[in-house]
Amino acid sequence: MHHLEIRNISSSYGKLEVLRDVTLSADKGEVVSLIGPSGSGKSTLLRVLIGLTPPTGGNVYIGGNKVDYNSRKSLKDLRGHMAIVFQQYNLFQNMNVLRNVTIAPVKIKKKPREEAEVRARGLLQKVGMEEKADAYPDELSGGQQQRVAIARALATSPEILLLDEVTSALDPERVKEVLDTIRSLTHEGITLIIVSHEMAFVREVSTRVAMMDQGKIVEVGPPEQIFRSPVESRTRDFVSKILSH
Amino acid sequence: MFERLVTEAPLFFNYHNMVFIGQAMARTLGMTLIGCGVGFVFGMLIAVVRQTTSSLLWPVRLVVISYVEFFRRIPFLVILFIVLFVIEPLMPGTSLFGIATVSVCLLSTAFLSEIIRSGLESVPRAQVETAQILNFNVLQTLMMVVLPQSWRVILPPAAAFIVMFIKDTSLASQLGVIELTFAGKMLINRGFSPILGFGAILVCYFALSYPLSRFAAYLERRLAPS
Numbered sequence A: 001m002h003h004l005e006i007r008n009i010s011s012s013y014g015k016l017e018v019l020r021d022v023t024l025s026a027d028k029g030e031v032v033s034l035i036g037p038s039g040s041g042k043s044t045l046l047r048v049l050i051g052l053t054p055p056t057g058g059n060v061y062i063g064g065n066k067v068d069y070n071s072r073k074s075l076k077d078l079r080g081h082m083a084i085v086f087q088q089y090n091l092f093q094n095m096n097v098l099r100n101v102t103i104a105p106v107k108i109k110k111k112p113r114e115e116a117e118v119r120a121r122g123l124l125q126k127v128g129m130e131e132k133a134d135a136y137p138d139e140l141s142g143g144q145q146q147r148v149a150i151a152r153a154l155a156t157s158p159e160i161l162l163l164d165e166v167t168s169a170l171d172p173e174r175v176k177e178v179l180d181t182i183r184s185l186t187h188e189g190i191t192l193i194i195v196s197h198e199m200a201f202v203r204e205v206s207t208r209v210a211m212m213d214q215g216k217i218v219e220v221g222p223p224e225q226i227f228r229s230p231v232e233s234r235t236r237d238f239v240s241k242i243l244s245h
Numbered sequence B: 001m002f003e004r005l006v007t008e009a010p011l012f013f014n015y016h017n018m019v020f021i022g023q024a025m026a027r028t029l030g031m032t033l034i035g036c037g038v039g040f041v042f043g044m045l046i047a048v049v050r051q052t053t054s055s056l057l058w059p060v061r062l063v064v065i066s067y068v069e070f071f072r073r074i075p076f077l078v079i080l081f082i083v084l085f086v087i088e089p090l091m092p093g094t095s096l097f098g099i100a101t102v103s104v105c106l107l108s109t110a111f112l113s114e115i116i117r118s119g120l121e122s123v124p125r126a127q128v129e130t131a132q133i134l135n136f137n138v139l140q141t142l143m144m145v146v147l148p149q150s151w152r153v154i155l156p157p158a159a160a161f162i163v164m165f166i167k168d169t170s171l172a173s174q175l176g177v178i179e180l181t182f183a184g185k186m187l188i189n190r191g192f193s194p195i196l197g198f199g200a201i202l203v204c205y206f207a208l209s210y211p212l213s214r215f216a217a218y219l220e221r222r223l224a225p226s
């Protein structure tokens, strides 16, 4: 049984079909990366998984249990196991760093505040942000906000973590900080689904890579296959173009 | 004329008149604050209902939208008389002050709901989505994420509206509520010079609205994005 199983998922924005019959799975602790051109539906797939965009067909299973995206209870359950970090960080602007990280554990999971704060400081240390615990998001650089967003996602102890181009809004120096943080997560048994344009990074950390194009998964395989000997010509085009940059 | 004022002033500024004006001032302030306070609560409810997307709630949304669109378009004086003619037979003995206050509620609910709605909508959608995926319920999202970020958009126009309404409550004098404007007229009818009568009333209106305007300006500065 796979930890996360996506079967024939479709989704549309109005009349525009954005995902068509997407099937993909990830075992516990796996790092599956999604690559593909802009507009191919990578972000939408992550949004569907976490229940922000409704699927129009297909099913998702977590640990063998089907997710019912129409049921509030099922969604709540799902979000107890799964977290997402957006490209735009989306830290709560009205809360300082520490509060951003502790709010869900304290208010939603009803953990004692002290305990949550100790853990939050530990996570902030891990992402190199412990000194900014009292700062507000608008006082931080993009890379710093992104790392806080990762700490916030981790504070909910997710088994599955979705990362949507978490480095694309950052300048090259910041990219390294964030990638180092993600790299350290890959050893913790969290199942990671990563959308990224950092091909060297994808190649290094992924157990498998899925190539998406026009709402479909074109090819899935280990990084060596995708980057060295892709089966599909669409993958070959994309990879050669992006690697030659 | 100046002489007349000098001779009249000691008669005018007597204890009885001061209490009379004080009570009128309290009525003006009471109508405004109670009316707008209740209006703020209901306006908030309406604004929140209008944010919902559930298809089950569409009849509720239709009702509140119609309410807002209707009441924003009728003059306050007309609302006062409608409320009078509806409440009198239903609840005879309701004070005129009560009727005027209910009218203020009806109108301020409509206007304040629009002010609050645009405040709520100023918060980026992504903030709400982030709260959702952290399993905040609707109320928690509103109280912990959306409202704290929308006060600075809501409070300045809401305060301006309330300050403006202090003046508009003078229309309740048409109903016979002894608020400031009506009190001024009564004093003049008792033979005092209009300069004294309305002058005192003018000072009272100013004393009510100026601190509120200052407070609103203070809030605006405090809540401005850093």
Ligand SMILES: Nc1ncnc2c1ncn2[C@@H]1O[C@H](COP(=O)(O)OP(=O)(O)OP(=O)(O)O)[C@@H](O)[C@H]1O
Pocket: A013, A016, A018, A036, A037, A038, A039, A040, A041, A042, A043, A044, A045
């Ligand atoms: N909110 C939306 N409303 C309408 N169409 C949308 C919306 N979001 C995305 N789309 C469309 O859906 C398609 C897939 O978008 P998506 O954001 O999933 O692509 P992506 O693979 O993440 O691209 P990128 O690499 O640029 O982030 C695109 O054609 C996009 O224009």
Ligand SMILES: [Mg+2]
Pocket: A042, A043, A044, A164, A165
């Ligand atoms: Mg995207």
